[in-house]
Amino acid sequence: MENNTITIHDIAKTLEIDSSTVSRALNNSDRVSLKTKKKILDKANELGYQRNLLASNLRKNKTNTIGVVVPRISRHFFSSAISGIEKTAFNKGYNVIICQSLEQLEREQNLIDTLAANRVDGVIMSISMETFNYNHLEKLKKNGTPVLIFDRHCNFSVHSTVLLDDFQGAFEATTHLINQGCKNIVHFSGPSNLKVYQNRLQGYKAALEKSNMNFEEKYVLNSHLMNNDGILLAEKVLKFSEKVDGIFSANDVAAISAMQRFKKAGIRIPEDIAMVGFSNEPISSVIEPALSTIDQSGSKMGKIGTELLIEQIKNKSKLAKPEKVIIKPSLLIRESSLRKR
Amino acid sequence: MENNTITIHDIAKTLEIDSSTVSRALNNSDRVSLKTKKKILDKANELGYQRNLLASNLRKNKTNTIGVVVPRISRHFFSSAISGIEKTAFNKGYNVIICQSLEQLEREQNLIDTLAANRVDGVIMSISMETFNYNHLEKLKKNGTPVLIFDRHCNFSVHSTVLLDDFQGAFEATTHLINQGCKNIVHFSGPSNLKVYQNRLQGYKAALEKSNMNFEEKYVLNSHLMNNDGILLAEKVLKFSEKVDGIFSANDVAAISAMQRFKKAGIRIPEDIAMVGFSNEPISSVIEPALSTIDQSGSKMGKIGTELLIEQIKNKSKLAKPEKVIIKPSLLIRESSLRKR
DNA sequence: CTGTTAGCGCATTCAA
DNA sequence: TTGAATGCGCTAACAG
Numbered sequence: 016m017e018n019n020t021i022t023i024h025d026i027a028k029t030l031e032i033d034s035s036t037v038s039r040a041l042n043n044s045d046r047v048s049l050k051t052k053k054k055i056l057d058k059a060n061e062l063g064y065q066r067n068l069l070a071s072n073l074r075k076n077k078t079n080t081i082g083v084v085v086p087r088i089s090r091h092f093f094s095s096a097i098s099g100i101e102k103t104a105f106n107k108g109y110n111v112i113i114c115q116s117l118e119q120l121e122r123e124q125n126l127i128d129t130l131a132a133n134r135v136d137g138v139i140m141s142i143s144m145e146t147f148n149y150n151h152l153e154k155l156k157k158n159g160t161p162v163l164i165f166d167r168h169c170n171f172s173v174h175s176t177v178l179l180d181d182f183q184g185a186f187e188a189t190t191h192l193i194n195q196g197c198k199n200i201v202h203f204s205g206p207s208n209l210k211v212y213q214n215r216l217q218g219y220k221a222a223l224e225k226s227n228m229n230f231e232e233k234y235v236l237n238s239h240l241m242n243n244d245g246i247l248l249a250e251k252v253l254k255f256s257e258k259v260d261g262i263f264s265a266n267d268v269a270a271i272s273a274m275q276r277f278k279k280a281g282i283r284i285p286e287d288i289a290m291v292g293f294s295n296e297p298i299s300s301v302i303e304p305a306l307s308t309i310d311q312s313g314s315k316m317g318k319i320g321t322e323l324l325i326e327q328i329k330n331k332s333k334l335a336k337p338e339k340v341i342i343k344p345s346l347l348i349r350e351s352s353l354r355k356r
Numbered sequence: 357m358e359n360n361t362i363t364i365h366d367i368a369k370t371l372e373i374d375s376s377t378v379s380r381a382l383n384n385s386d387r388v389s390l391k392t393k394k395k396i397l398d399k400a401n402e403l404g405y406q407r408n409l410l411a412s413n414l415r416k417n418k419t420n421t422i423g424v425v426v427p428r429i430s431r432h433f434f435s436s437a438i439s440g441i442e443k444t445a446f447n448k449g450y451n452v453i454i455c456q457s458l459e460q461l462e463r464e465q466n467l468i469d470t471l472a473a474n475r476v477d478g479v480i481m482s483i484s485m486e487t488f489n490y491n492h493l494e495k496l497k498k499n500g501t502p503v504l505i506f507d508r509h510c511n512f513s514v515h516s517t518v519l520l521d522d523f524q525g526a527f528e529a530t531t532h533l534i535n536q537g538c539k540n541i542v543h544f545s546g547p548s549n550l551k552v553y554q555n556r557l558q559g560y561k562a563a564l565e566k567s568n569m570n571f572e573e574k575y576v577l578n579s580h581l582m583n584n585d586g587i588l589l590a591e592k593v594l595k596f597s598e599k600v601d602g603i604f605s606a607n608d609v610a611a612i613s614a615m616q617r618f619k620k621a622g623i624r625i626p627e628d629i630a631m632v633g634f635s636n637e638p639i640s641s642v643i644e645p646a647l648s649t650i651d652q653s654g655s656k657m658g659k660i661g662t663e664l665l666i667e668q669i670k671n672k673s674k675l676a677k678p679e680k681v682i683i684k685p686s687l688l689i690r691e692s693s694l695r696k697r
Numbered sequence: 698c699t700g701t702t703a704g705c706g707c708a709t710t711c712a713a
Numbered sequence: 714t715t716g717a718a719t720g721c722g723c724t725a726a727c728a729g
Binding site: 020022023024034035038039041042066067069070071072073074075 | 705706707708709
Binding site for chain 4: 361363364365379380383408409411412416
């Protein structure tokens with residue numbers, strides 16, 4: 016009912032001691048006798064005291080809080096990354112503020128500004144698709160706030176990064192198809208200006224080359240990460256004169272709709288066409304598993320990124336130079352995704 | 357490099373004016389001449405000033421921040437609710453802190469404590485499945501912080517709530533099946549201690565009654581919201597001696613796995629069994645649409661909830677009494693989910 | 698329009 | 714072990 020905010024001074028007054036002693040007691044300092052400490056804690060409890068972190072953080076110039084900015088929290092990859100971040104942060108005594116940029120640079124900038132204004136101790140983020148301008152991150156750096164960038168490539172080299180080894184993943188996936196006996200392997204790719212897709216294309220090429228297979232330009236099918244892109248890709252595949260028997264997908268969004276299109280055409284996956292690819296979404300829980308995936312292990316990236324970030328927060332004075340961690344993806348093959356002959 | 361935190365005093369000193377004037381200028385007060393205002397803003401920019409919201413909020417005893425607590429951000433319903441919350445909040449000048457309880461009461465309590473310690477102006481939340489104890493919310497209330505609860509029923513009546521009209525939704529869905537000519541309609545339900553499922557059951561019963569159809573106890577199939585519960589439910593349906601031709605599902609998780617089990621048995625949905633139900637997940641984008649759904653409209657609930665909450669924040673002194681808003685669900689029928697005969 | 702003064706709630710230094 | 718004093722950075726009376 017009444018806005019009855021209790022402060023350490025209220026506790027001090029009732030107990031006829033000084034507020035500094037109360038502060039010490041509430042922070043469990045060993046410079047207070049056990050007796051008074053108990054007295055203080057009891058009274059705090061009785062009065063319903065709730066510490067004011069605004070004041071505390073202001074005074075200490077430290078918030079024990081990490082800001083997290085991702086494009087979209089609902090994407091499976093990011094929500095599992097967030098799980099990893101939260102777990103690691105909580106274990107080390109940090110709180111976490113989660114924000115989503117919705118892939119918009121302007122929103123990202125505002126979020127970063129707000130986080131900075133709230134004096135978070137560090138920021139872990141995956142940049143938006145629009146982000147080719149790093150002024151907002153520059154500002155953080157000037158401020159002395161460490162930033163860690165994960166998942167998405169970023170040319171702003173002053174920050175530490177945690178990335179996935181896209182080349183290696185693509186290489187393994189394609190090799191897997193080759194080992195299954197596939198002769199004509201199509202590659203579903205994404206926007207060709209994104210580093211991720213460039214690297215995956217390279218891995219695909221390298222795998223073909225290693226097995227002395229020809230690289231066919233026409234087999235690289237680009238799309239824009241839209242929900243129904245895969246339909247067009249599938250139709251292109253159907254139009255090839257020779258029989259496509261394998262697909263390496265760098266793009267799970269397209270892969271899903273493509274599978275539906277194939278199904279309509281009577282093409283069975285994986286019996287007629289084997290399909291392997293990078294996958295963020297927990298596809299298997301919803302559709303018949305047909306895609307072996309390269310696990311992007313969001314939570315692993317979140318964990319490692321947060322550990323790195325916290326290390327940097329602690330060493331802030333030592334101005335640690337940016338680190339770059341590359342995570343090896345692992346190919347998960349489900350039985351039902353094997354090609355049967 | 358250097359932790360060069362600029363304050364209003366630094367700006368004031370360089371310009372040889374008082375910091376209070378700087379503060380006014382930075383807050384765009386009209387009690388500063390345009391000339392000095394410009395001078396100050398320019399200098400602030402030049403020095404790379406970044407306001408300290410900790411100090412500002414402490415002083416103003418207001419953070420312009422709303423805390424959001426949901427069980428799990430990755431669930432479609434909650435992430436769309438969050439979208440609605442963010443949009444509404446930003447429009448009204450509020451920031452948002454997103455947290456997930458992971459359905460754990462203890463986590464929820466900690467989150468609420470942290471939000472309270474950070475002096476958020478209000479909290480909008482959907483309580484965890486474990487939450488039958490409302491001490492943490494009680495504390496907020498004592499503190500004068502308004503709380504709005506959405507989506508999940510809660511016996512703690514001092515807060516405003518935004519809920520879905522489960523009875524009405526169930527009634528409409530079941531009626532739809534009846535209108536399609538279904539004679540034997542099974543009901544997939546959830547944990548019977550949850551209000552949501554009780555209300556949906558009532559709606560189902562009412563629809564049957566209105567059409568003079570018998571309610572059969574055995575047609576109510578409960579489950580626990582586990583991923584593969586639907587398999588068992590489907591098997592139960594298959595064992596009935598009479599032919600089941602309709603299913604009203606109150607539980608989308610079960611519905612998905614049930615559909616897969618039916619498929620295995622050669623039962624076609626919706627040709628052999630029509631299926632209608634509440635659905636949070638964007639099922640249609642992944643599987644063959646087979647389920648007409650009652651849209652829980654997360655973003656709508658988020659929007660309305662946030663508007664209500666902000667209203668209460670503003671009227672805090674007037675201790676507005678708790679409001680209760682019931683949202684009408686709307687039945688979305690997809691063509692392909694119609695029963696063909 | 699601008700300056701003076703005070704204090705939000707807390708943590709910490711220095712004395713005692 | 715405790716108290717007194719100071720200030721984190723900012724805003725908001727009140728004066729002028």
